[in-house]
Each structure stands twice: as structure tokens, then as C-alpha cells.
Amino acid sequence: MQSLTNSYDLLKFLKEQNFIKKKPTYWWPSSNDFEILVGAILTQNTKWINVEKSLENLKKLNYLTLENLANSDIIILTNAIAPSGFKNQKAKRLKLLCKNIIHEFGSFEYFQKSVSSSWLLAQKGIGQETKDAIMCYACHQDYMVVDKYTARLLKRFNYEFDTYDDIQTWLVYGINENFDKIKKLYGYEISLNEVYCRFHGKIVEFMKRNPKD
Template sequence: MQSLSNSYELLEFLKALNLIAKEPKYWWPSSDEFEIVVGSILTQNTKWTNVEKSLKNLKSLDYLSLENLANSDIVLLTNAIAPSGFKNQKSKRLKQLCLNIIDEYGTFEEFKQKVNSSWLLSQKGIGQETKDAILCYACKQEYMVVDKYTARLLGRFGYEFDSYDDIQTWLVYGINENYDKIVKLYGYEISLNEIYCRFHGKIVEFMKRNPKD
């Protein structure tokens, strides 16, 4: 692998490979923000193909809305998300999250506008990666998602970090310091949120295609 001085050079390297040209603008396979929230929780400790099966089941039950999932039958919900694994745990956490959103924000639109990191991290079953995925992809906020692919890819370039926050700080700093270069690279006034979405997507797609050193 080539050497990297900063995360902009990583973005430049990945962009040249044309990894997500056929994917949606923000890379995540759904544009429905509530579905993104649900998917970000279901994808914990499982493959996305399993999540897609669960989402299909939830759609058939008309459970992919905040109010409907909050008022869902827990047995039906648990069975619907079984393909994603940890069905009992995830069903309880999803339902409780929806109830908490309604209690705190009233509507999903208000949630998207006003939710922050600390509130999400206070919810059972939501850690840093899931929190950032919700903020970045569902709420269109300026958060860079870090996952196991990110740490492994950076390791290939000789970078080792002690924590999630350290990786995220390194990634974000290089993007912000080189924003003008990124605009030229893309050829339009791209938002930081879109950069973070597409950057994360490129990392994931690269690692899926290149799983071994």
C-alpha cells in the first residue's frame, strides 16, 4: 500500500477506484431516514444481507414508521427481525428507542432536527458507531462513521489508533483541513455530511472487495 500523510489522501486514493459510482448519493441503500435508524441497529453483529431480510419483514407488517414500531406487537416484531440475530434483545431495544423518541421529541422530524450524541448514547444498545451512523445517514449531521473496516484499512497503511475517537479525529481533521481540495476533486460544492457519507461508503466497499492484505 502507498503511504498516507492524512485522510484526504486516503479519500483521494479510494475515489480514484470508482467504488460507489452506482450507489445512492449518500451511499446507504435506503433514503428513508427512519429505516436507516432501524437498519443501523439491526446491522450490529450481522451481515447487511440479513438486515435486508428483517427490513422486508418489517415492511410487510407496516412497522417501518416511528409510531407503528413504537406500538408494535413485541412477538411479531421479534419474529420479523430474527434474520438479523439477537432478536429478543434488538426487538426490545428498537421498541424502547421509538417510545423514548416520542416521549422526548414527539415526532421523528423533531428527532432528526434536535437529537445529539449524548442522548443517543444514553439509549440502550446504541454505541459510538451506531450513534454516528444515525446522526450521519438519518439526520444528515456532520459525523464520520468509524467501523471495523476503517480500523483495518488504516492498519494496512501503517496507522494504529487507541480508540474510536482517535480514528475519527484523524479522519475528520484531514477532511476539514483539505475541504477546498475535496471540492475540486468532486467538482461541486459538496457538503461535509455528503463527504462523510461517501468516504465511509468507499471504505466499506473497498474492504469488502479486498478483504485480505
């Protein structure tokens, strides 16, 4: 592997691989923002292919709206998301999250604009990675997602960090310090949120195709 001086070098390296050229703008494979939020919960401790099965079941039930999921039958919901594993736990947490969003924000659209990291972290079953995935992909805010692929890829470049926050800080600093270069690299007026989305997506796609050193 080539050497890196910062996360911009990593982004440039990954962009040259052309892995997500034909993917959706924000990479995450869902049809709408609320579906992304649901998927971020369901994908915990499972493969995305299993999440897709659960989402398809929810679509058939017309459960993929904030109000319908909040008012869903817990038994039907549990059975629908069974392919994603931990069905009882995830069903309860999804339903509670939706109820809390309605109680606190009134609508999903207002939630997207107004939610804070601390509010999401206070919700049962939401840790740092899930929180950042929701903030970045579902709410289109400027958050860089860190996952197991990120840490493993950085280790290949001889970068090792102690915590999630340390990795995120390193990634964010290189992007912000070189944002003018990144806009030139893409050749169009790209938002910081889109950079974070695509950067994380490139990391995931690269590691899926290159699982071993």
C-alpha cells in the same frame, strides 16, 4: 499500499477506485431516513444481507414508521427481525428507542434536527459506531462513522490508533483541513455530511472487495 499524509489522501485514493459511483447519494442502502435508523440497530453483529431480510419483513407489516414500531406487537416484531440475529434484544431496544423518541421529540423529523450524541449514547444498545451512523446517515449531521473496516484499512497504511475517538479525530481533521480540495475533487458543491457518508461508504466497499492484504 501507497503512503498517506492525512485522511484526504485516503479519500482521494478510494475515490479513484470508483466503487460507489452508482450508489445512492449517501451510500447507505435504505429508502428513507427512518429505515436507516432501524437498519443501524439491526446491523449490529450481523451482515447487511440479513438486515435486508428483516427490513423487508417490517415493510410487509407496515412497521417502518416511528409510531407503528413504537406501538408494535413485541412478539410479531421479534419474529420479523429474526434474520438479523439477537432478535429478542434488538426488538426490545428498537421498540424502546422509538417510544423514547416520541416522548422526547414528538416526531422523527424533530428528532433528526434536535438529537444530540449524548442522548443517543444514553439509549440502551447504542454505542459510538451506531450513534454516529444514525447521526450521519439518518439525521444528516456532520459525523464520521468509524467501523472495523476503517481500523483494518488504516493499519494497511501503517496507521494504528488506540481508540475509536482517535481514528475519528484523524479522519475528521484531514477532511476539514482539505475541504476546498475535496470540493474540487468532486467537481460540485458537496456538503460535509455527504463527504462523510461517501468516505465511510468507500472504505466499506473497498474492504469488502479487498478483504486480505
